[in-house]
Structures are given as structure tokens and as C-alpha cells.
Amino acid sequence: MGRPTVTDIAREAGVSLATVDRVLNARPGVRDKTIAAVNEAVARLGYVRDMAAANLARGRILRVAILLPDTESQFLQTLQDALQQAATLASSARMQVELLRFPAKDMHSLAMMLADLAAGGISGVALMAPETPVVRDALRALHAAGVPVVAMVSDLPNSGATHFVGIDSHAAGRTAGVLMGRFLGGKTPRVMVIAQSMLLRDSIERRRGFDAVMQRDFPGIEVGQTLETHGATETLQQVMAVSLAASGPVGGIYLLGSGHRALAQVLSELGLLGRVVTIGHELTPHTIAALEAGWMDAVIAQNVGHIARSTLRVLQAKADQQPINESQERLRLEIILRENLPPSL
Amino acid sequence: MGRPTVTDIAREAGVSLATVDRVLNARPGVRDKTIAAVNEAVARLGYVRDMAAANLARGRILRVAILLPDTESQFLQTLQDALQQAATLASSARMQVELLRFPAKDMHSLAMMLADLAAGGISGVALMAPETPVVRDALRALHAAGVPVVAMVSDLPNSGATHFVGIDSHAAGRTAGVLMGRFLGGKTPRVMVIAQSMLLRDSIERRRGFDAVMQRDFPGIEVGQTLETHGATETLQQVMAVSLAASGPVGGIYLLGSGHRALAQVLSELGLLGRVVTIGHELTPHTIAALEAGWMDAVIAQNVGHIARSTLRVLQAKADQQPINESQERLRLEIILRENLPPSL
DNA sequence: GCCCAAATGATGTGCGTACCTCAAAAATGA
DNA sequence: TCATTTTTGAGGTACGCACATCATTTGGGC
Structure with a gap:
């Protein structure tokens, strides 16, 4: 039987x-x-x-929307690709995914898009966005309408997000800290921290985690203030020069967000490429190349494929009112060195 | 529409x-x-x-067998738990999993079990086993009968295994090597390598990968011969004492397989616990405790949950004659430090 | 143009569930 | 006890597909 x-x-x-x-x-x-x-x-x-048969009988096709900022970063591109691929696969499981992008600086547009989706009868929403009041209200409205909301990469704890798919940023920062401390070895015990901006919740938490470990485990290492570049190579060059002049040479660089390409250029000009321990975040074509070339020593990453599939699975489970397999959805915080780079991507 | x-x-x-x-x-x-x-x-x-409808119409229940050695290691226990859990979930996808264990030292029993399964009309087999002639012949018979065979953890390249679910052991060894080299820092540049036995393909390849990196990147570090303990604490104690007396103190220990508990005991007795860089493999309650206690510095692991789910997915796909989503099935080689230990397990 | 095999069409049944309608039975109140 | 409401039963259709059977058409070799 x-x-x-x-x-x-x-x-x-x-x-x-x-x-x-x-x-x-x-x-x-x-x-x-x-x-x-x-x-x-x-x-x-x-x-x-038998949920398969049940959904078949219901004749329902899950309409699900995923919203990403329209920032042109390689990480977002990688994430979007992963979501795209997962969406194609999901289509064989009666799920239809709409991948949308919203203006990164215009939270009102995002709120309007969310309102439209709610009105259009969507059965689930996933998004990666900062937690501003406007967004929070829009998400709460969705939540009130019974639409499950999944926060991706960056958590939205006060917006009634049904679920969070991503890693613990504080732990990510701590991990970066341990690696930095141990990899520095006999090098100049001074670390420079660089970020594009400190507006994102992630960056702030990473920085906090990094500092916590450095203070606790490596008190002999001096960690500078966060240098903000706002995405411009010239700014990076300038702030690095100022910092080096003011505090002296560094043995390590911690890159909180994106901007690996610009950093490579500036380091190269300063003759430091490969001579300072460099640790960054997220696996993208740039960081992979940097690891292979040897000038980046470690990358702390989250598996975007896993994020994409997990997001869709969670939305499906929520729509089916089914429990979530926590252990499967728990994202691992990955440490990537040159030696354990995935075989090709 | x-x-x-x-x-x-x-x-x-x-x-x-x-x-x-x-x-x-x-x-x-x-x-x-x-x-x-x-x-x-x-x-x-x-x-x-619509695979849901298709499988519904097929009305078939996939009968699948998974075979593990009956060795009492924590890794195997963890793997079995993961398989058990994945099997429970898979039952809601019309798949029935039989979890079997075979005498670790008796490959003839294994071969007989495989033959029985073939006769009993199984639609897929996954196993973790060494590649002996007897096993190879049994697997080839299965393969000839059109039954897909998945090798787990340890590959079986010459036995016509349809698919391999696991990590690249050579890369795992290389990763261990890099971490060892970098973590050693100013410590005594001498590393001891310990294994329960070198019969398993995995251990051999890890050792090779480890050596390759040490020779290339850290020529100043001396790496000793593999000390085989055959699972006994007394043996470990003895061989370590002999080795220390003969070659002098070490700065690092690389544990190729299991035996973390015994190592902790011996290290403690020698007053070395936490004073030597210790790197091992696989995430189990023991290694987790060791990482948390701080006497193990890093663990190279593969995600057993991923192995379990991937195995079942591959068997399902093979039975459905469907292509395999390579990127989803590719196992990551995980580096685990205290800072990025998964939240609880 | 004929024949026979190969190719295609027509049609039905079932998988496990949702959802609907109508009739029948049981419980409830007075 | 009867009327009324509530609860239950019986049966049908549909979802998208697999698989089977039988009838019909088509194409190629002669």
C-alpha cells in the first residue's frame, strides 16, 4: 500500500x-x-x-513578485541571475515569478509598486530593500492583506516580514575579523576598512561584528575608521591616500561592500596589490577573479543560488500554509579562499 | 491565460x-x-x-535504497540523520527511501544486498562505500539493469556510478593546507598529520592536496608522515609521543579523518590543547564542541543536509529521465570556524 | 494504383484532491 | 411529535498529464 x-x-x-x-x-x-x-x-x-494534487485541483498558479533595487552591482546581477534560474525551474511547479527592480533611491516608487501588487492579487512578495518608514508601511499593508513577505539578504525585522532569507551580518563581520587577525601574522598590525556607504543595515552590522572580534581577540591590531567612497574610484584613491599619510602603512584591508574593481586599481597604483591582506564580501565575477589572481585572500559569502531557491520555497510553503523546513532554509555563511572556489560557477 | x-x-x-x-x-x-x-x-x-501532474498521473512510487557502512562514527550518524529527514520529506513527493547499513568490513555482504535490491526491483541506489572489485561488479550489474547508482561522499569512478554527490577531497586537503600555513603564523613550523587509517580514498586524496599546498606555498613548514591510529586512543597516545620525541615539538596538527575526541584527550594530557593549530574534517557534535571550546581552529566540511537532499533529487531526476540542475547539486566545500558555526544544528 | 506497415487520431481511464449541488439523515427546538 | 435547522452522504466535474486501445489515415515500395 x-x-x-x-x-x-x-x-x-x-x-x-x-x-x-x-x-x-x-x-x-x-x-x-x-x-x-x-x-x-x-x-x-x-x-x-498530496500538495501536488491539491494545487492541481485548485488550479491555482502562484503569482509571486520579487523586487530588487536597480543598483548596478555585480552581486545584484548574480542574485538576479540566480532568481531567474530558480524561477524557470519553479514554473514547472505551478509558480509564476515576476522579477521587478525599483529605483534604489526612491522608496516611494517601491511603496507604490508594492501597493499595486497587493491590489493585483499577488500571493507572495520577496524583496531586498532598506527599512524606511514608507517601505515599512507598505509591507505592513501587504501583511495585513495576508500576503506573505520574504526579506532577502537584508532583514526587515520591524516591517512584519514573514521570513528572512540571508545570513547573519554580524557573524559575517566577525568571521572576516578572525580571518583578518589570523592572516595578518607578522604584517603591519593596522587594518583599513572601506565601504561604499554605511546606509545599509548589512554594512553597519558587518562592521560591528568585525570590530567586536578585533577588540576581543586581536587587541594589538589597529583598525581605522570606515572610509566611505560612495562608489567613485577617485574618492577611493583620495581617501586612501589621506588615510595612509595620516596613519601610516597598513597590513590589511577589509572591504565591507562592493567596489572590488576600483580597489584593485588603486592598490595596483600604490604598489600594494597582493602585499596587503584583503578580505571582502560576496562571490561575484570580480571577487572570483581577485581570489584567483591572489590579491584577495578571502571572501565571506552567501550562496545566491540557495537564497533564490530558498526564497521561492518559503513563498510556496507560506502560500500552501505549510511548515518550513528550517534546516534546509538556514543559509550557511561561507568562507571562500582560492582553494575552495566553486569549480566554475 | x-x-x-x-x-x-x-x-x-x-x-x-x-x-x-x-x-x-x-x-x-x-x-x-x-x-x-x-x-x-x-x-x-x-x-x-507540470511535473506535479505528471508524477500524479504516473502514479508510481519511487523505491530507492541508500546504503551506509555500519561504522559507528559521528559523521555517519549525522549523515544518516540527514538522510532520514530528507527521506521523510521526500515521501510527500512519491518517493520511498530504504535506509540500510552494511558491515563495513564485509564487501561480500554489501554485494549481496545490492543483488537483492536489483532483484527486488529497486528504481535507484545510493551508497557510500570503498571501491573494491566485489562492489564494483555488483554496481556494474545494477548499472546494466538500468538502475541509477549514486556515490555519496566518496566517489566510485570505475564502477559506473551514475553520479557522485560529495566534495573534491583533493581540494579539501588543499584548503586545509592553506589554512594551516596561514594560521601557523609565528608558531613552530612543524605539522603532524593524523589519520585512523589510510585505506579510504578520501584520506589519501586529502593528504595529497594538503602536501601539494604545503610544498608550494609554505616550503618552510615541515610536514610529518601520516600517523595511523586505527581508532585506538592508546595507539594515538603512543604514536604521538614517539613522533614528538623523534622530531621535536609541533605547531600544528592536521586530523585527516575522525578521532577528534581521542585527540582532545591526548592533547590535554600533553598540555597542548589550544596551543597548537588544529584543523580537521566534517561537522559533527564533537568538532562543533571543539570549535566552540577553541582548541580546534578550523573544520573543512561538506553539508550533510545538502548531500542527503541532493542524493534524493538526483535519484528522482534519473528515474524521471530528467536533466540534473548541476549548479544546485554542486556541493560547496565549507570552511567552518568558531565564528561561522551554524546557529545550532 | 494497390498493399501493408508505419504513423497518427480519437477516446477513455485514472492519479489525489478541490469544489459544487442536491438529497437524505440526524439533531434540535418548540 | 412535528417542523426546522444542522449535519452528512452521494455523486459529479475539473485540474494536467500518462498510458492504453482501437480506428483511421498516410506514405513508400512494388
Whole structure:
């Protein structure tokens, strides 16, 4: 015998198929006693609803929207590719994914897009966005309408996000700290920290984690203030020069966000490429190349493929009102060196 | 309009449903020209088979067997737990998993179990086993019978294994080498390598990878011969004492396989616990505790949950004659420090 | 142009579930 | 006890696909 079906439940509980159906789908008009009898039969036979058949019968196609900022970073591109691929696969499981991008600086646009989605009858939303009041209100409205919301990469704890798919940024920073401390060895015990901007929750938390470890485990290493570049190579060059002049040479560089290409250029001009321990975040074509070339020593990353698949799985589970397999959805914080780079990408 | 269905394909291609079915399921008796026409319609409409409905219609329950040695190691226990959990989940995807264990030293028993499975009409087999002639022949028989075979953790390249789920052991050894070299810093440049036995393919390849990196990148570090303990604490104590007396103190220890508990004991007795850089393999309760306690510095691991799910997915795909999503099945080689230990396990 | 095999069409059934309608039975209140 | 409401039963259709059978058409060799 294979798995029990509704028919088996009906026989076991001594009721009709219709009644089993009413109980399983919480339809009205069944006595409590009967409900209990059916549930007992379910428990006794170990019945699990065949979600595939259920969704087939419902004839429903899950419409799900994923929103990313339109920033042109390699990480976002990589993430979008992964989502695209996962979406294609998901289409064979009655799920239709709409990949949208919103103006990174215009949270009102994002809020409007979210409102439109709510009005258009979406059954799930995932997004990567900063937690501003406007966004928070829009998400709460979605939540109130019963639409599950998944925060990707950067958490949105105060916006009623149903689920967070991403790594613990503080732990990521701590990991970077340990590696920096140990890799520095006999080099100049001074570390420079560089970021494009400190507006993003992630960067702030990474920095905090990094500092915590450095203070606790490597008190002999001096860590400079965060140098903000705002994305411009010239700014990077300038702030680095000023910092080097003011505080002296450094043995390590910690890159909080993106900007690996610009850093390579400036380091090269300063004759420092490959001579300072360099640690950054996220696996992208640039960081992979940097690891292979040997001038980056380690990258702290999260698996974008995993993020994409996990996001879709969570949205599916929420729509089906099914429990989430926590252990499968828990993202690992990956340490990537040249030696354990994935075979090709 | 929702997604296109077989009916849409039939209309678009100007053929009947039966013919579409014949093409989609690669049944004989269709002209090449007609096949092309159907495939074109499929491409034009962007048809993707609804696997849920397809599997429902097939009404088949995949019977799959997984074989593990009955060795009592924590890694195997962890792996078995992960497989158990994945199997429970897979049962809701019409797959029935039989978890079997075979006597680790008796390959003839294993071969007999495999033969029984083949006779019993199994639709897929996964196993973790050494590649001996007896096993190879049994696996080839399975392969000849059209039963897909998945090698787990340790590859079986010459036995016609359909697929390998696991990490590159040579790369794992190289990674251990890099970490050892960099973590050693100013410590005594001498490393001790310990293994329970060098019979397993994995251990050999790890050792080779480790040596390759040490020779290339850290020529100043002396790496000793592999000390084999054969699982006994007394032996470990003895060989370590002999080695220390003969070659002098060491700054690092590389543990190729299991035996973390015994090592902790001996190190503690020697007053070395936490004073030598210690690197090992696989995430188990013991290694997690060791990382948390701080006497192990790094663990090179593969995600057992991923192995379990990947194994079942691959078996499913093979049974469905479907292509495998390489990027999803590619296992990452994980570096675990205290700072990036998974939140609880 | 005829024949026979190969190719295609037409049609039905079933997988496990959702959802609907109508009839029948049981419980409830007066 | 009867009327009324509530609960339950019986049965059908649909979802998208696999698979089977039988009838019909088509094409190529002669």
C-alpha cells in the first residue's frame, strides 16, 4: 500500500468523502465530534495531503513578485541571475515569478509598486530593500492583506516580514575579523576598512561584528575608521591616500561592500596589490577573479543560488500554509579562499 | 491565460494529443518531421511540463535504497540523520527511501544486498562505500539493469556510478593546507598529520592536496608522515609521543579523518590543547564542541543536509529521465570556524 | 494504383484532491 | 411529535498529464 488518501481517511473515520473534505479544508457545517473523528483517522493513518494534487485541483498558479533595487552591482546581477534560474525551474511547479527592480533611491516608487501588487492579487512578495518608514508601511499593508513577505539578504525585522532569507551580518563581520587577525601574522598590525556607504543595515552590522572580534581577540591590531567612497574610484584613491599619510602603512584591508574593481586599481597604483591582506564580501565575477589572481585572500559569502531557491520555497510553503523546513532554509555563511572556489560557477 | 498545456501544444503543432504525448515521452512511432513540429510548438509557447501532474498521473512510487557502512562514527550518524529527514520529506513527493547499513568490513555482504535490491526491483541506489572489485561488479550489474547508482561522499569512478554527490577531497586537503600555513603564523613550523587509517580514498586524496599546498606555498613548514591510529586512543597516545620525541615539538596538527575526541584527550594530557593549530574534517557534535571550546581552529566540511537532499533529487531526476540542475547539486566545500558555526544544528 | 506497415487520431481511464449541488439523515427546538 | 435547522452522504466535474486501445489515415515500395 502506498500513502493513504482521502478515501482511506473516510473509510477509517466511518464518514463520507464529502465530510473528510469539509474537515480537511476547514469548511463549516461539521460537528466537533465528527471533526475529531476525522482528525484521529488522519493521525492514525499518517495521512499527509498530496500538495501536488491539491494545487492541481485548485488550479491555482502562484503569482509571486520579487523586487530588487536597480543598483548596478555585480552581486545584484548574480542574485538576479540566480532568481531567474530558480524561477524557470519553479514554473514547472505551478509558480509564476515576476522579477521587478525599483529605483534604489526612491522608496516611494517601491511603496507604490508594492501597493499595486497587493491590489493585483499577488500571493507572495520577496524583496531586498532598506527599512524606511514608507517601505515599512507598505509591507505592513501587504501583511495585513495576508500576503506573505520574504526579506532577502537584508532583514526587515520591524516591517512584519514573514521570513528572512540571508545570513547573519554580524557573524559575517566577525568571521572576516578572525580571518583578518589570523592572516595578518607578522604584517603591519593596522587594518583599513572601506565601504561604499554605511546606509545599509548589512554594512553597519558587518562592521560591528568585525570590530567586536578585533577588540576581543586581536587587541594589538589597529583598525581605522570606515572610509566611505560612495562608489567613485577617485574618492577611493583620495581617501586612501589621506588615510595612509595620516596613519601610516597598513597590513590589511577589509572591504565591507562592493567596489572590488576600483580597489584593485588603486592598490595596483600604490604598489600594494597582493602585499596587503584583503578580505571582502560576496562571490561575484570580480571577487572570483581577485581570489584567483591572489590579491584577495578571502571572501565571506552567501550562496545566491540557495537564497533564490530558498526564497521561492518559503513563498510556496507560506502560500500552501505549510511548515518550513528550517534546516534546509538556514543559509550557511561561507568562507571562500582560492582553494575552495566553486569549480566554475 | 495560464501556462500552456499539452492541449495547447497539440493545437499549435496541428497534431493530436496522442502524438504530443508520444513526442513528450519519447515513445516510438513518430516521424522526425512531426517530432520537430511538436518541439517547435513547445518552444514557441514556452511549454514546461507540470511535473506535479505528471508524477500524479504516473502514479508510481519511487523505491530507492541508500546504503551506509555500519561504522559507528559521528559523521555517519549525522549523515544518516540527514538522510532520514530528507527521506521523510521526500515521501510527500512519491518517493520511498530504504535506509540500510552494511558491515563495513564485509564487501561480500554489501554485494549481496545490492543483488537483492536489483532483484527486488529497486528504481535507484545510493551508497557510500570503498571501491573494491566485489562492489564494483555488483554496481556494474545494477548499472546494466538500468538502475541509477549514486556515490555519496566518496566517489566510485570505475564502477559506473551514475553520479557522485560529495566534495573534491583533493581540494579539501588543499584548503586545509592553506589554512594551516596561514594560521601557523609565528608558531613552530612543524605539522603532524593524523589519520585512523589510510585505506579510504578520501584520506589519501586529502593528504595529497594538503602536501601539494604545503610544498608550494609554505616550503618552510615541515610536514610529518601520516600517523595511523586505527581508532585506538592508546595507539594515538603512543604514536604521538614517539613522533614528538623523534622530531621535536609541533605547531600544528592536521586530523585527516575522525578521532577528534581521542585527540582532545591526548592533547590535554600533553598540555597542548589550544596551543597548537588544529584543523580537521566534517561537522559533527564533537568538532562543533571543539570549535566552540577553541582548541580546534578550523573544520573543512561538506553539508550533510545538502548531500542527503541532493542524493534524493538526483535519484528522482534519473528515474524521471530528467536533466540534473548541476549548479544546485554542486556541493560547496565549507570552511567552518568558531565564528561561522551554524546557529545550532 | 494497390498493399501493408508505419504513423497518427480519437477516446477513455485514472492519479489525489478541490469544489459544487442536491438529497437524505440526524439533531434540535418548540 | 412535528417542523426546522444542522449535519452528512452521494455523486459529479475539473485540474494536467500518462498510458492504453482501437480506428483511421498516410506514405513508400512494388
